Amino acid sequence: MKLGLNLSFAIKRWLGGERLAALVANELETRYVQFTWDLVDPDWPASTRDTLAREYATAFAAAGVTVESTFxxxxxxxxxxxLAPTPELRALGxxxxxxxxxxxxxxxxxAAGMPLGSFSADDAVNPARREEIYKMALEAYVDLARHAREQGLSMLLVEPVPLATEFPxxxxxxLRLMTDLDGQTDVPVRLCVDWGHAMFKPLFGEKATMEHWMEVVGNYIATFHIQQHDGLYDRHWNFTRDGLIxxxxxxxxxxxxxxxxxxxFLEIIYPFEEPDAVVLEDMKAAMKMLRSV
Structure with missing residues (x-):
């Protein structure tokens, strides 16, 4: 199986392209990464943002690591x-x-991706409002996919989330989102499915299995997030802990x-107060486990 790292484990810890690229390539022995926007915020001033982002990209390439997508x-x-309740907030999104x-x-x-967004508490329980906002979201993604093509991207990714107040x-x-957008966008919009989200029992019950997701939307899944979890919350634990996977x-x-x-893509989110040395050793142990099968 092809293993990669979402760089979520590194935020607030290992900053700068050369430092992080060396850690990924040499200590975690990984050749594929998904770059998280928590390292460089897309909404920072463009010239500073792009300079910082290019520094990471250049360093990863020099280290022999492929950045497959940003997320x-x-x-x-x-x-x-x-999916916000007001036009102003949706425009900002x-x-x-x-x-x-x-x-x-x-x-x-x-490729770049993110969850689609969140309805407000009131809109989430109002079917008419959900449908109205969803239709506007489709129009937004058609425009965004056009911009993505103009900028040289080949794909946009959407991550389903385990909350009924969000979509999908x-x-x-x-499946509805994929079929509504399929053939309507200038670059394909595909799914990044997180195992911990798909197997969320409180919301999905008996359908909380990856087999169900593959049966329904397998043809639209472009990549995966993997994490350890208990089926009760979106834990983002590492595989050094016991759980369902x-x-x-x-x-x-x-x-x-x-x-x-x-x-x-192994997507692990540690408490910020966890010591850096503990995080690194835990990541090393998990990657060794995943490579062993």
Missing amino acids: GGLASYTFNHI KAHLRNAIDMTAAMEVP ASAEEA TPQILSDFWDRHELDEQTY
Whole structure:
């Protein structure tokens, strides 16, 4: 199976292209990464943002590491973006992804992605409002995909999330989004499916399996996030902890579905107060476990 790292583990710790690239290539022995916007914010002033982002991209390339995509992180996820309740907030959400596309292009990385966004508490329980805002989100993604093509990107990614107040949450909602956008955008919009989200039992019940997601939207999944979890919360634990997933389960799934073009990006989020040395040793141990199957 093809393993990579979402760089979420590094935020607030290992900053700067040369430092992080050396750690990824030499200490974690990884050749594929997904760059998190928590390292460089797309909404920073463009000239400074792109200079910093290019520094990371250049250093990773020199270290023999491929940045396959850039992706929204913790900071980005706190906002409602293009599912927000007001036109002003939705416009800011659209601008956020547009800025991320520009940053990704400056890095010469082919794909960028994030969760679609969050409805407000009131809109989430109002079917008419959900539908109205969803239709506007589709229009926004058509425009954003056009901009992505103009900037040289080849794909946009959307991550389903395990909250009923967001979209898409379920595999069925993800299928609706994919079919509504398929053939309508200048670059394809595809899914980044997180194992911990897809297997969220409180929301999905018996459908909280990766087999169900593959059955419903397997043809639209371009990449995966992997994490250890308990099926009760979106833990983003490492595989050094016990939970519902083992490296063998991941390997068997990969082989059973004959995956080859996707990447398993390990996406681990540590408490900020965790000592750096503990984080690094834990990441080393987890990558060794994942490579062993």
